[in-house]
Structure formats: C-alpha cells, structure tokens
Amino acid sequence: MGWKSSLAIKFHLGFWFYLVGGGAVYYYIEDPLYHLPPQPKTMTINATFCQHLVNLVENYIRNIVNVPLEPNDSTVRKKVTRDSCNDLTNSGKSEENGNHDVAWEFSSALFLCMTILTTIGYGCFSPNSSWGKVFCIFYGLIGIPICGILLANTSDYFSNGFLRLYKQRQSKQQRDKWHGIFIAAIIFLLPGLVVFFFIPAATFTYLEDWSYLDATYFSFVTLTTIGFGDIIAAQETNYPQLWLYRIGWIVWVMLGIAYWVTIISFITKALRSKRLRERWEKTSHAIS
Amino acid sequence: MGWKSSLAIKFHLGFWFYLVGGGAVYYYIEDPLYHLPPQPKTMTINATFCQHLVNLVENYIRNIVNVPLEPNDSTVRKKVTRDSCNDLTNSGKSEENGNHDVAWEFSSALFLCMTILTTIGYGCFSPNSSWGKVFCIFYGLIGIPICGILLANTSDYFSNGFLRLYKQRQSKQQRDKWHGIFIAAIIFLLPGLVVFFFIPAATFTYLEDWSYLDATYFSFVTLTTIGFGDIIAAQETNYPQLWLYRIGWIVWVMLGIAYWVTIISFITKALRSKRLRERWEKTSHAIS
Ligand SMILES: [K+]
Ligand SMILES: [K+]
Numbered sequence: 001m002g003w004k005s006s007l008a009i010k011f012h013l014g015f016w017f018y019l020v021g022g023g024a025v026y027y028y029i030e031d032p033l034y035h036l037p038p039q040p041k042t043m044t045i046n047a048t049f050c051q052h053l054v055n056l057v058e059n060y061i062r063n064i065v066n067v068p069l070e071p072n073d074s075t076v077r078k079k080v081t082r083d084s085c086n087d088l089t090n091s092g093k094s095e096e097n098g099n100h101d102v103a104w105e106f107s108s109a110l111f112l113c114m115t116i117l118t119t120i121g122y123g124c125f126s127p128n129s130s131w132g133k134v135f136c137i138f139y140g141l142i143g144i145p146i147c148g149i150l151l152a153n154t155s156d157y158f159s160n161g162f163l164r165l166y167k168q169r170q171s172k173q174q175r176d177k178w179h180g181i182f183i184a185a186i187i188f189l190l191p192g193l194v195v196f197f198f199i200p201a202a203t204f205t206y207l208e209d210w211s212y213l214d215a216t217y218f219s220f221v222t223l224t225t226i227g228f229g230d231i232i233a234a235q236e237t238n239y240p241q242l243w244l245y246r247i248g249w250i251v252w253v254m255l256g257i258a259y260w261v262t263i264i265s266f267i268t269k270a271l272r273s274k275r276l277r278e279r280w281e282k283t284s285h286a287i288s
Numbered sequence: 289m290g291w292k293s294s295l296a297i298k299f300h301l302g303f304w305f306y307l308v309g310g311g312a313v314y315y316y317i318e319d320p321l322y323h324l325p326p327q328p329k330t331m332t333i334n335a336t337f338c339q340h341l342v343n344l345v346e347n348y349i350r351n352i353v354n355v356p357l358e359p360n361d362s363t364v365r366k367k368v369t370r371d372s373c374n375d376l377t378n379s380g381k382s383e384e385n386g387n388h389d390v391a392w393e394f395s396s397a398l399f400l401c402m403t404i405l406t407t408i409g410y411g412c413f414s415p416n417s418s419w420g421k422v423f424c425i426f427y428g429l430i431g432i433p434i435c436g437i438l439l440a441n442t443s444d445y446f447s448n449g450f451l452r453l454y455k456q457r458q459s460k461q462q463r464d465k466w467h468g469i470f471i472a473a474i475i476f477l478l479p480g481l482v483v484f485f486f487i488p489a490a491t492f493t494y495l496e497d498w499s500y501l502d503a504t505y506f507s508f509v510t511l512t513t514i515g516f517g518d519i520i521a522a523q524e525t526n527y528p529q530l531w532l533y534r535i536g537w538i539v540w541v542m543l544g545i546a547y548w549v550t551i552i553s554f555i556t557k558a559l560r561s562k563r564l565r566e567r568w569e570k571t572s573h574a575i576s
Contacts, residue, residue, distance in 0.1 A: 121514035123411055128518075133505040140512055145555040217421040224428055226409035229517060230416075267433040 008153065015150050019250075022113035022139050023106060029131050032104035107243040111234070114250050116140050117147040118257060120227035124235060154258035155265070162188040162262070185266065192263075196223070196256040204233055207245070222253065223260040296441065303438050307538075310401035310427050311394060317419050320392035395531040399522070402538050404428050405435040406545060408515035412523060442546035443553070450476040450550070473554065480551075484511070484544040492521055495533070511544040 112125040116136060127136045165188055197219055204215040210231065218231050234245045400413040404424060415424045453476055485507055492503040498519065506519050522533045 115516075116514060119407070119512055119514045121409070121509065121516045123515075123517040126516035126518040127505075130501055133501060137505065137508045140508065140514065142555070144512055145552050148552065149556055213418055213421060217415075217425065220425045220428065221409065224407055224432055225513065226404060226407045226428065227411075227515065228403075228409045228414035229411040230414040264433050264436065267430070268437055 011153075012150065015146055018143055018146060019110065019113050019117065022116070022143065023110040025135060025139075026112055026127070026132065027104075027106050027109035029135065030104065030109070030127065030129055105243070107246045110250070111246055113139070113143075114253065115227065117143045118151075118225055118253055119144060120222060120225045120253070122227045122229035122232050124229055124232050151254070151258045151261055154255065155261040158192070158259060158262045159265070189263065192259050196252070196259045200252055200256070208233055208236075219256075223256040225257060299441075300438065303434055306431055306434060307398065307401050307405065310404070310431065311398040313397075313423060313427075314400055314415070314420065315392075315394050315397035317423065318392065318397070318415065318417055393531070395534045398538070399534055401427070401431075402541065403515065405431045406439075406513055406541055407432060408510060408513045408541070410515045410517035410520050412517055412520050439542070439546045439549055442543065443549040446480070446547060446550045447553070477551065480547050484540070484547045488540055488544070496521055496524075507544075510541065511548040513545065 108125055112127070115121050115125070116139060127133045162185075197216075201212060201215040201219045204210055204218060205212050208215070208231075210218070214231055218233065220226075221228050234242060234249050236242070239245060396413055400415070403409050403413070404427060415421050450473075485504075489500065489503040489507045492498055492506060493500050496503070498506070502519055506521065508514075509516050522530060522537050524530070527533060
C-alpha cells in the first residue's frame with residue numbers, strides 16, 4: 001500500500017473520529033428536553049389563540065352544561081386567558097417529560113454533527129445551549145473543510161471512473177469528442193442517479209410512508225445540502241433500530257453529495273466551456 | 289472594457305435575473321396561506337394535548353362555574369375531545385386568514401430562491417405545493433452551479449487581493465515565506481472578519497434584539513450555508529421596509545459566503561500542504 005493511499009485512509013478514519021467525537025460532545029452538553037420528537041401537527045399559541053380557547057371553554061360551558069357566564073366579567077376572562085395559556089404550555093412540557101418520548105439519543109447527536117459538517121443543517125436538531133453554539137462555530141470551522149476535502153476526493157474518484165469509461169469508449173469508436181462525452185455522461189450519470197437518487201427515494205417512500213415526489217424532493221434537498229427540514233428522514237423515535245437507519249443515512253449522504261459534486265462540476269464545466277460560451281455569445285449578439 | 293469582464297458582468301446580471309425570475313414563479317405558484325409568519329411560541333396538538341385541554345375545560349367548569357360533570361360520561365368526553373381538536377385547528381386557520389398577517393410577499397419568494405441557490409435552506413420558507421417542489425429541483429439543478437461559479441469568482445477576487453497584498457509585503461520585507469503568509473493572512477482575514485462577520489452580527493443584535501452570541505452564531509450558520517433555521521433574520525412581518533432588509537441580507541450573503549469560501553480554501557490548502565502533512569506524519573510516527 002502506497003504512502004498516499006495510506007494517508008487517504010488515515011484521513012478518512014480521522015473524519016469519522018471527528019464526527020463521533022463531535023457527537024459525543026453534543027450528546028453531553030445539550031439539554032435532552034429541548035430536543036423533542038416531531039409531532040404530526042403543530043399549532044401556534046399566542047394571545048389570540050388563547051382568546052379562542054376561552055371562547056371555546058365558554059361555549060362548552062353554555063352549550064353542554066347550560067350555565068351562562070356573567071357576560072362582562074373581564075377579570076375572570078383575563079385570568080382564564082392567562083391561566084389556560086400557562087396550563088397548556090406546562091401540560092405540554094410535563095407530558096413530554098412524562099412519556100419518555102425524548103429524541104436526544106447518541107445517534108441524534110451524530111445526526112446533528114453530520115448536518116453541520118456537510119452543511120445540510122435540517123434544523124430538526126440544532127445546538128440550543130450557549131456552549132453548543134460556541135462549539136458549533138469551532139467544530140464547523142475545522143470540520144467543514146475536512147468534510148469538503150473528503151467529498152472532493154470521493155468526487156474525484158467518481159470523475160476518474162467516468163474518464164476511464166470515456167477513454168475506453170473513445171478508443172473503440174469514432175473520434176467525435178462531444179458526442180462521445182455526451183454518451184459517456186449519460187452512461188455514467190444514469191447508474192449514479194439510480195443508485196444515489198431513485199433507489200434511496202424509493203426506500204424513503206417505503207420506510208417513511210411519503211409520496212414518491214416528496215421522497216425525490218427530500219433526496220434532492222439533502223444531496224444539494226439545501227436541507228430545508230420540512231420533511232426529514234429517520235426522525236420517528238419509535239422506529240425499530242433507528243440508529244442503523246441513521247448510519248445508513250450518513251453513508252448515503254457522504255456518497256450522494258460526492259456524486260452531486262461530480263454532477264455539479266460537469267454542469268459548471270459545461271457552463272464555462274468555450275464552445276458553449278461562444279454559442280451563447282453569438283445568440284446574445286443576434287438578439288441585441 | 290475587455291471581452292472577459294463584459295462576460296463577467298453579463299453572468300452577474302444573468303444570475304440576478306435568474307433569482308428574480310425564480311422569485312416571481314414561486315410568488316405565483318405557492319399558496320400564501322401556507323407561509324405564515326413566525327410566532328413567538330409554538331405548541332404541538334395531538335390526542336394527548338387535546339385530552340389535557342378537555343381536562344382543563346372540565347376543571348374550569350368545576351372550579352369556576354362550580355357545576356360537576358357526570359364522571360363517566362365517556363361519549364361526551366370523546367365528543368368534546370374531538371370537537372375541541374377540530375375547533376382549535378379551524379380557529380387557528382381562520383385567525384390567520386382574518387388578521388392578514390400572511391408572510392408571503394414577493395421579498396419572501398426572493399428569500400426562498402436565495403436559500404435554494406446558496407443552499408442555505410433555512411426552512412422558514414420552503415416549497416409546499418407539488419409544482420413548487422418539482423420547480424425547486426429543476427431551479428436548483430441549474431441555479432446552484434451558476435451561484436457556485438459566481439461565488440467562486442468573487443472568492444477568486446478576494447484571494448487575488450490577498451496575494452497582491454502578500455507580494456507587496458514580500459518585496460518590502462525579509463523572505464521568510466511562512467512568516468510572511470501568516471502575517472498577510474491575518475492582515476487580510478481581520479478586515480474581512482470585521483466587515484462580513486462582526487459588523488453584520490452587531491447589526492443583527494441591534495435590529496433583531498438578539499444576544500451577540502446568537503447573532504454571531506446566526507452569521508456563522510448562514511455564511512457556512514448550514515442554515516439550521518432556529519434563528520433567522522428579516523422575518524418579522526411588521527418590520528418597516530422589510531424588503532430593503534431582505535435585499536441587504538441577499539447582498540451580505542453573496543459577499544459573505546464568497547469570503548467564507550476564501551477562508552475555506554486557505555484552511556484546505558493548509559490541511560493539504562506538504563509541510564503540515566510531513567509534520568503530522570512525524571507526530572503520528574512518534575506516537576505509534
Ligand atoms: K443548508
Ligand atoms: K438548512
């Protein structure tokens with residue numbers, strides 16, 4: 001084994017240690033109660049909401065129990081508004097404490113670190129404590145470049161595979177350069193799209209019970225590192241072997257983003273290529 | 289003006305047209321009612337929450353109106369649970385329709401497009417309709433590389449400024465290469481940090497009433513394109529001249545990310561540099 005490949009292996013190992021180490025730090029410094037599992041439906045509570053609640057309470061009192069309230073008892077009204085607001089907030093909290101449905105496992109901390117290093121940043125987990133925020137800055141400052149180098153290396157590996165494929169074809173066939181590149185690009189891109197995009201999307205459709213559009217959209221938003229966080233995989237706390245699902249997600253993300261970087265560099269080269277630029281120039285001259 | 293710089297200007301103009309065009313598409317295809325302004329406090333509604341609500345209603349009926357309910361009237365209980373759930377959800381909705389507090393302006397659509405193109409993806413705005421999701425995929429597929437080229441060009445511009453500064457210093461002073469680069473890096477990095485990081489963070493502290501740590505954390509999370517979305521600037525719908533604030537955010541993001549890319553490439557070069565690698569090798573040999 002050469003010095004260079006041995007270094008590459010050390011670099012890869014170093015990255016995984018960095019990831020697990022960051023996960024360990026976050027696992028201990030973050031308050032588990034802040035990181036709650038997602039709920040099927042969210043509502044906002046504010047003053048007007050509470051007013052509605054009070055109206056509701058009054059209606060039930062009137063309609064079900066058939067006892068009218070004094071119409072203008074504003075003090076009682078205010079008190080009820082404030083108390084119901086507090087009670088609801090507290091009941092929500094104690095409930096969450098009660099049923100042990102806290103989502104802050106070690107795999108969640110790993111998930112958080114991975115969303116920092118790849119800059120996906122879904123936001124389902126994000127540092128809440130002050131120290132967590134400070135740590136995020138220093139962790140990312142070193143980790144994001146490391147992750148970037150790793151992704152670039154993997155992407156180079158994919159690109160080299162593509163070039164080898166292209167050269168094999170070129171030696172066999174006629175020497176129409178652009179035609180050859182186009183064919184090779186399709187031959188190379190299609191299996192990659194299937195492996196890193198369509199099969200994962202199908203898997204998410206099955207595992208998460210999403211529509212195929214949602215699963216495709218989620219895959220795209222993840223691999224481009226946009227990470228809106230409107231739909232996120234591997235979040236159901238009652239999922240059997242959630243940690244395995246999350247490790248699968250980590251591996252998919254590393255390979256998939258590298259593949260996306262390969263595609264991006266192809267698109268960038270195409271956009272920057274002299275031939276396309278000249279064509280574009282001609283068109284814009286013809287228009288103006 | 290040379291051919292190359294004229295092309296660069298066209299490229300920049302093209303990017304802004306692409307951004308505004310995408311904003312126009314999203315502005316029309318998305319349902320404004322889905323994109324609601326952020327609320328100070330969010331709560332989750334589910335079955336157990338509704339159970340709490342019913343208990344609350346019962347307590348108020350008992351304690352305030354002093355009328356006991358039949359203890360085991362489970363049918364009424366169930367009906368109340370279901371109805372209060374529906375009523376609350378509906379009341380929330382009609383409320384949102386009623387007070388015109390919808391956050392979906394044109395500047396919001398621009399904001400959304402910018403979070404796609406830079407891959408920040410806060411998630412405060414994300415496509416909700418099916419067509420919006422499909423459009424996101426095609427819009428990002430072309431737009432993210434374009435934005436990447438633009439950022440790389442701006443970053444090159446910053447890097448060249450740094451190199452010019454470094455060469456000026458080098459010609460004047462002694463030829464200790466690493467010492468010179470280190471000094472130049474600090475001279476270059478400090479003003480950039482102040483302009484793209486500390487001043488924006490101070491501005492956010494002032495405009496958004498955040499702690500300075502939160503503002504710094506937000507700046508870091510934005511410029512690295514992590515974009516957790518736990519705290520987001522320019523979201524208060526009652527802010528005077530919100531659109532101006534958001535345009536300021538767009539300009540800051542474009543320049544700030546380019547600066548971050550410059551720093552990243554320095555860190556990457558340092559991590560990859562032969563000298564550092566050799567040192568690291570020596571250390572790891574000494575340890576093992
Ligand atoms: K992101
Ligand atoms: K994000």
